[in-house]
Amino acid sequence: MPDLLPILTSLAWPLALAIAWLAGEFGQRWTGLPRISFYGLVGFALAYSQAGVLPLPDAGPVALLADIAFGLILFELGYRINLRWLRINPWIGAAGLAEALLTFVAVYLVAIAFGTTQLVALMMAALSMGTSPATVVRIINEQRSSGQVTERVLHLTALNCVLAVFAFNAVIGFWIFHTYDDVADAIWQSLVMLAGSALVGAVFGVAVPALLRAIGHPRQDATVAFALAVVLLVAICDAGALSPYVAALAFGLTARHRRLAFSQAQRNFGALGELLTVLLFVYAASTLNWEQIAVGSALAVSVVLVRLVTKLLGVTAFAHLSGVSWRKGALTGIGLAPLSVFVILLIEHARHAGVHVVEELRAMAAVTMLLEVFGPVIIQRALVWARESATESATEAPEHPHAT
Template identity: 30%
Template sequence: MDYTLFAQTVLLLQDNRLVVIGLCLISAILLSEWLHRLLSHLPAITGYLLTGLLMGPYVLGVLDGENLTQLSLFSDIAIGILLFELGRHLDWRWLRGEPRLVMLILLESLAVFFAVYLLLWGVGLQPLAAALLAIIAITTSPLILLPVLRESRAEGRVSDWAQVFAAANNMLALVAAVLLVALAHLAQTGGWQQALIGPMRELLGGLALGMLAAWLTCRFLHWLRAHGPHDVLPTLFLFGAVVAVVGAAKALVFSPLLGVLALGFGCRHIKSGEAVLGMQLDPLRSLFVCVLFVQLGASLNPSAWQGVALWTLLFLLVRTLTRVAIPYLLAPFCGLRHAQGGCLGVVLIPMSSLGLLAVHASVTTLPELDTQAAGIAAAALMVMELLGPIATRWALKQVGEIAEEGRQHVKS
């Protein structure tokens, strides 16, 4: 066998980054399908994550830092699509008629925050670091929740409420994180104007950008529908609106996460938004979600556990127990059974890295966030990204909201 030719071929493939990325995506799809056939309870995104972890720089090194940078554009688009769909599920008119659900969301978020904060502060973490990790603990990952719901074709009250919880939890966490960083800057500089203007501009700018884009999108799609049937153009326009909001928010230093959430929320509530409600981005979303989870898997660093394993396990244990206990105990007050409330808490277990990304740039300027806190966050996110999809699907199955196991396997 000509090993020289083989080595030259390997080097050629490594130099051609598009070939490497393409092969990794093909491997992700094949591994996902194989795992689903072997263990039908595993969601497709688990296969994507494992492929990324295996191919990433911390294991085989097929995907290096430059590959991951090239994939970041696709990942940003995937995050935009998923957050847009999450915002579109947040029905304000319905929530006004469900005050007990709103109270449950607030109580659950506050309970998770204070339980995690008191734990980390009690073991010696500095207050700012403990508070930021507690805010991240509030979040529920839409990147895991929505693909699992669609892949499982889950339907029912727990599935519907989980999407509302995820949207509300992430919005609360985003606002709390930005305000916390502002307060930290205020304590350092003593100037409230300098400390508050930047964060408020980021939040209000993202909200205004998303609502303006929603109004323009609804107006155009309403006009388009009134002038004859169209198959592809409305979907492409809606996709373009999501991408444009993400790009514009980054360019203007607004919050892109809040921008696309507001875009989805606005498209649901603006009067002419009926033209948007029935539209789906499924074909486009599937590709970008695959890329996103391959990149997330490649970013997982097993060495993040070094020195923080015990604190990470305590963090995850307290967060999980609190997140499950509150809905379990208060479920009857909202019209659910205790078992449904407990399973709702399990569905909400996947933790979002979006909260960490949202404050990362600001936090790097604050010396109070020590390396131990960053290690706990990275290790906890790694565990949640690998085990979260399995826990979510298991809980949905327990409440009978997943389609029959013999169904055709639908990719996320």
């Protein structure tokens, strides 16, 4: 009789994805909550540290698929960014910088107050600047929302991603050098990595549309071509110590401004994107350990609350200057709450690069688990309160998304 253990091991991920998908469908139907919240709960429950169904997370094919899934989402986010709008209305960018810097300072001070070391506090502050594009794009597509709050959340999420990647890599460089004398070198290396990643993504953004025009059927063949390009881009960045997230964002941004149509049917990259989204959220939650979450729970709750307040205040302060009401400014700030997947993948990349920071970031494990479940709910509610969700009854039409 064949050994059952290898067979069961090989079935672990397919079974986990099937269970997560079913949980998402039935959970959304019964509760009205976002599907991705249920994907995260299933991934966490079946993780090696909990039920032991899934293997330990490593740098294997599942991790690469998670990166590809995140890359597809970031490409779509980049494709929806309108640089002309940001040039016309620079106060939106100013709001993004303000809320990110305010979040960095506030989380750093909170972490220090809880007795964490300075390096760990800096890492937590850098990670907290970000907003998870995976959650934001997925919920916006699921709610079919459009309007001022939706567009501002998308644009500020992209800005937050770039700022968080830069800050986190600068802190990692500082961690490696272990001395204040090399802070400038750490910042310079982070800037070079950021610029190199953006350049590679921009090259793809020029080359792929040109190739599609040469083929002669850009709309018909765009989905497969863009998906394959993202796969190749992520692989190149992994091999070259670049950020696949900044590169994918730059790819989408450049492709948009090459004037190549990205049809409505291609949103979420169809069935491929849906499947990889399930895998992404299950994988992200499966990296979390309940013991780390329990140890860091008090600090985690404080960080979540402080982060929500700083993002709300930072964006609301620029609401009138950027052309919206205080209410819509506040809802935009609330919509930036999701964090989980972005943080988990950044930490996993650092770990695979040989920087073992997971043990020191127990509180961030708790933060990510809290926002894995509640982050999607928070942005869903923000879009409904803004009356921009097509899945809810609205009493007033949303404003034009690019109005100033």
